[in-house]
Amino acid sequence: MTSATLAPDRPAPRRTVRSGRRLTRASGLGLGVAMLWFSLLVLIPLTAVVVTASDGGWAEFWATVTNQQTLAAIELTVGTAFLVTLINIVMGTTIAWVLVRDDRFVGRRVLEVLIDIPFALPTIVAGLVLLSLYGPDSPLGVNIANTRVAVFFAFLFVTLPFVVRTVQPVLAELDREAEEAAASLGASRFTVFRRIILPSLTPAIAAGAALSFARGVSEYGSLVLLSGNLPMRTEVTSVRILSSIENDNLEGAAAVAAVLLVISFVVIVAVDVIQRRVVRRG
Amino acid sequence: MSIEIANVSKRFGNFVALDDVSVSIPSGRLTALLGPSGGGKSTLLRIIAGLESADSGRVEIEGLDATNLPPQRRNVGFVFQHYAAFKHLSVWRNVAFGLEIRRRPKAEIRSRVEELLALVHLEQFADRLPSQLSGGQRQRMALARALAVQPTVLLLDEPFGALDAKVRKELREWLRRLHDEVHVTTVFVTHDQEEALEVADEIVVINEGRIEQIGSPDELYDRPANDFVMRFLGPVTQLGDRLVRPHDVQIQVGEGKEDPAEVTGRVTRVTRVGFEIRVEVTGNDQVVTVTLTRNEFLAMDLQVGTTVRVRIAPEVHAGTVAVDQAQLLAT
């Protein structure tokens, strides 16, 4: 994940900072081939989404996006992703803390594996997994299937790794002497956390939160079996786009997709800016 | 001449690393490129190796124009400050690397690698990985690796810079002895004047992308070309408008006569550093540092407050330079 790029420079191998080499003929050719492939695979298709979305003009785009059902889907998606991100900020940082600092805790290795599961598990299976504990046959006796709570749980599950995995390496690299210095100057444990540790973690938390929000907003697979996709109630934006595609309304699908792309774009720019700031401080 | 550098310039963005540098490096000798960090000495070495290309100018190695040759065709051995050990290969394979690339017969590789491991005293570590060696051992391995391919010239970039003081001192003596055995043209970069004075046959002083002086260690120490070289090669103190080494200042107890070469003052501070005593004398609004041996110091019975007169020892006048006011302001 972003861990390694976010981690401040390790002190070990001190090298003179040298800018990269200029392209040679072979590497220039390689770059050309790579760019061609990347364009055919990613850039041109995504451009096609934006172009198709704008084909009908602004009025039609706006009408599609502000359609009552679409608007409800966007509201649900963005609102839930936002809420889930807030929880991830708190829980993700806490989990990272336990994993890094609680070195006498024997369960750490198991927790490490649990955190990566949502990332590696197919999303459709993620939905099925949650359904088995919180669905109609729940051993806990709760049934959240086909409710907004299901959307919330699905997002929470799939976004779990992001904040943990961005905060963890930064926390591990943190200079403990600064904390010890603060403690020796009379700061309480809480003050040390708030004044010394938290400011160093903020960029990593923000980057993780941005990734987690972007993942939530674009989630689809885990909701298919779990949320029931009820229009106006549990239908998220991706499902809305899919039903447009299935109704052969590609223009409509592209318009809503463009909204999601804009959200992704904003998030990517945010992550880039945050990482740059971390590097500068590193 | 083994390496001929003609009018080489190199910029990194706005930073001028080398400014029209020309220098000839003699065959079979051990030459030091000495200067402060960022002065351009490493860049010059990397340009000789082909790891960096000059913006303009020419590089010739043993009569061959190497300006546009890629590094793998120059037949130079390069030793890096941080060893650049191939971490996934054993010591043996590290040393054999260049020979394997050149597709030498197996038997030849074996005998050559063994010979070199013996030369750098690493025979018993042949099967270890670099991570299992100390810094000094890694650097000796890197040296053997560079020598294995029988390079025309051996280039070392701050080879002992990452080692601690004691190992560093041992290795530099060892390098000197090794060079006396192997006689390959060797250029090494250092910012440590003591290292350069002790090891090199010839020293090229480089500062701010330009060459300040070229000469033997004695020439540089005894006849520095300018204020910069004088200051960089050892401690200096100022007496009147001359820079002089503290051990080249004579000190006598008592008031002086009207001798214009002498300055009268009082001892304001005495510091003992092992066998050496540093005496600070203040007179004519100037603080002059004088170093004495312990015996000299005891014989004179100097105390703080004693009135003394100081002068530059007459026989070393060539070893002083006029103070460069610009340089003085800058420091």
Next chain:
Amino acid sequence: MADRRTGTAVHNRPGPARHVLRLVVTVYLVLLVAWPVALVGRNAFGNGLTDLEGILNDPDVVHALRLTVTVAVTAVLINTVFGVGISLLLVRYDFPGKRLLNALLDVPLSVSPIVVGLALVLVYGGRSGWFGPTLESAGFQVIFATPGIVLATVFVALPLVIREVVPVLQEVGDEQEQAARSLGAGAVQTFLRITLPTIKWGVVYGVVLSLARSLGEFGAVKVVSGNVLGQTRTATLVVEEKYLNFDKGGAYATALLLTLVAVAAIIVVSVLRPKEPR
């Protein structure tokens, strides 16, 4: 490690706060991940081995599994070659637009899989895509065929190898490569003998993560595959199909297979990672 042990009383006094944190984190992860995942195993064996046998004897499911593996392996190969190449270019060379490219390479991570599918359909769709009709008249069908599934899978897993390899390349620096060049190795020899062995573990993690992601891709594949039984239906689509057709046992059994692969991938990575030579 040493100073971590000798750390101050501030961190090493196991106060009540520490136990509360442990408890909160453990309960949270058990309720969110461990228990639900374990239940999939139990549900898959709810009828003994019949469900598992059932899907393994169903030719359509076997076909779907085989298709999934073929697509995933192809996608991982493509992404590995592309990923290692582009990582080298990004870390070792300077070129205009490098920063922009670096940011764009992460785009697939934050694009909805449905949008990925839609984007590919808009360009390669046989009826109205930008390039699709031309390709199809040349006899090459992309959408609703295997190439489309491969493209979608490559798209969603694109950044994973790059994200593992770039930091390793940055950390090892280029001194070893320069040393190899100065010893006479050409560009290809340097790459094969020095660079590749050095970044080996980074590539392995990238490949394992990409493989897990590729085997499990669902949304994008659903849009581009057409979901034709016995032809373009992949394993994840089988899970959905079985569940919606009230064959819960079959759905859980298929899900179990996919879960096992995913968990195995994570365990492989977490076991290998600490051995990475620093």
